[in-house]
Amino acid sequence: MKSFEVYRNIRKRAMIWGLPVSLFALMMIAVVGSLLVIIFSFSLGAVISVFIFNCTLYISLTRLSSNPRIFQVSRVFPKAISVKRSSNLHYEQD
Template identity: 55%
Template sequence: MKRYEVYSNIRKRAMIMGLPVSLFALLTVSVIGSLLVIIFSFNFGVIVGLLLFNALFYGALVRWVKKPFHLKVQETFPKTISLKQLNPFL
């Protein structure tokens, strides 16, 4: 008889194939788009290229989930908040 483990951490994000639901949806859109390209331009090079692209895209998404990088264009808040006037002559 099979034994099933109780899922006790219900507040964790749902994961499908190691990806959050939003990134899995992005991967699914990529695969469906690739299938449309394959259907309308049936060529061996296109098939191999799109398979390679989707495999690399999946690998990049999994790597991004494990070790996310945050793009920081500019600082949102200053390091110190003061009411003092910044005047170089005083």
């Protein structure tokens, strides 16, 4: 009888086929769209191009999920944290 390993890192990140759930959903939408393309325009070129597109998308999504800092352009935290008011209005009396 086949035994399955219990997935215990659910708090860390839920993974399906090596992808997070959101990227897996994107992949499935692409697969369904590819099937629609194949059904409505059935040709050998369409089948091969859709297969190559899906393989490329899967490889790029797995690399993106393993290194998420690729598309991070802004800093997460500011350089300095201050409690100084950012307004130029002065409420104290001189």
